Amino acid sequence: EKGGFDHFMLKEIFEQPDTIFDSLRGRLDEQRGMITMRGVEEYMQKFIDAQRIIMVACGTSWHAALTAEYMFEELCRIPVEVEYASEFRYRNPVIHPGNMVMAISQSGETADTLVAIEEAKKAGAIIFGICNVVGSSIARASHAGAYTHAGPEIGVASTKAFTAQLAVLCMIALKVGYEKGTLSRERFLHVLHELALVPEKVKEILQQHENIKAIAEKYASARDFLYLGRGYNFPVALEGALKLKEISYIHAEGYPAAEMKHGPIALVDEQLPVLFVATRDRFHEKIVSNIQEIKARRGRVIAVITEGDEVVPHMADDVIAVPAADEMVAPILNVIPLQLLAYYIGVARGYDVDKPRNLAKSVTVE
Ligand code: F6R
Numbered sequence: 001e002k003g004g005f006d007h008f009m010l011k012e013i014f015e016q017p018d019t020i021f022d023s024l025r026g027r028l029d030e031q032r033g034m035i036t037m038r039g040v041e042e043y044m045q046k047f048i049d050a051q052r053i054i055m056v057a058c059g060t061s062w063h064a065a066l067t068a069e070y071m072f073e074e075l076c077r078i079p080v081e082v083e084y085a086s087e088f089r090y091r092n093p094v095i096h097p098g099n100m101v102m103a104i105s106q107s108g109e110t111a112d113t114l115v116a117i118e119e120a121k122k123a124g125a126i127i128f129g130i131c132n133v134v135g136s137s138i139a140r141a142s143h144a145g146a147y148t149h150a151g152p153e154i155g156v157a158s159t160k161a162f163t164a165q166l167a168v169l170c171m172i173a174l175k176v177g178y179e180k181g182t183l184s185r186e187r188f189l190h191v192l193h194e195l196a197l198v199p200e201k202v203k204e205i206l207q208q209h210e211n212i213k214a215i216a217e218k219y220a221s222a223r224d225f226l227y228l229g230r231g232y233n234f235p236v237a238l239e240g241a242l243k244l245k246e247i248s249y250i251h252a253e254g255y256p257a258a259e260m261k262h263g264p265i266a267l268v269d270e271q272l273p274v275l276f277v278a279t280r281d282r283f284h285e286k287i288v289s290n291i292q293e294i295k296a297r298r299g300r301v302i303a304v305i306t307e308g309d310e311v312v313p314h315m316a317d318d319v320i321a322v323p324a325a326d327e328m329v330a331p332i333l334n335v336i337p338l339q340l341l342a343y344y345i346g347v348a349r350g351y352d353v354d355k356p357r358n359l360a361k362s363v364t365v366e
Helices: 008-014 016-024 038-042 044-049 059-076 085-090 111-122 137-141 160-180 185-206 209-219 233-248 257-262 284-296 330-348
Strands: 053-057 080-084 100-105 126-131 144-147 224-229 251-256 273-277 300-306 318-322
Touching (some): 008 016, 038 044, 038 144, 038 160, 053 059, 053 085, 053 111, 059 080, 059 233, 080 085, 085 111, 111 126, 111 137, 126 137, 126 160, 160 185, 160 330, 224 284, 233 251, 233 273, 251 257, 257 284, 273 284, 273 330, 284 300, 318 330
Parallel strands (some): 053 080, 100 126, 224 251, 224 273
């Protein structure tokens, strides 16, 4: 059942070229330059007219929402608020009839998310669900939606569901932005093409598992870890830190790289590994100087970089290179090495990564 892999988590990490392909399949048509998604088409006018979109989710799905905030704001020029479902619900949020609320959930059974959308629905919001499990409670409670089609996720730590969520959210943002006219045909086609290339690029990254395993073994005894990224790579840093916490029980925090100087930099010493998600994008020079700041304080730097980067390898202690990609689809690629790193560190520390302590696959209590 684990298909020759030691754990479900590893099997699911390795399935990602296929699962991402599955979430694009039948939707993204590169030849005709279009995206077909019935649930989105049905509510297209609501998306176009939306004064804002509220996204509610928990955990890894919340990280997908955070990435989507960047996508929707950039491509659709719609302000997005990303909310922890649990906080949203208890805060007496301002929701008006006709507001768009997007709920993101792998299981479709997360109680916090479910209750949040039920409240929003009562206030007259339109609920758009993005779930992996077909026919799940959140899917049923939504007015419309799109499934992620990643297949059953057994590993407690979410991996393939996350990359499928990113692929689906990117397609929705592209489709809405294009219909709305906030996105040029040229940029639309470019990102479409970049998305279509993702499954092959994920395959390339997975081929580096031996390198990532060696890095994992080198840092497996760390007590704390810092994950840093900017822009589209900031949510990736948060997700990398969450994966490490769940699977290896190492204390890890994710931060926007520029925020480091406002406090977390006090933690940096020769003991602290700092993982930078530093692929080439519009922030690259900035993040290079953040890496220098860490090295100046003798922190140990692991960097996820774009293949061909000739600067960062001279500064970092260890690097993992990924294929070049548009910054908007880069999170789908960049999270893969972080999933593997967390997995191999958990294994090196002797834990059963498929049964992390204190965690359940879906949290059906509030
Ligand atoms: C992380 C993880 C959790 C879930 C969260 C939401 O690896 O598994 O953080 O992401 O409990 O679950 P869903 O997406 O099922 O609503």
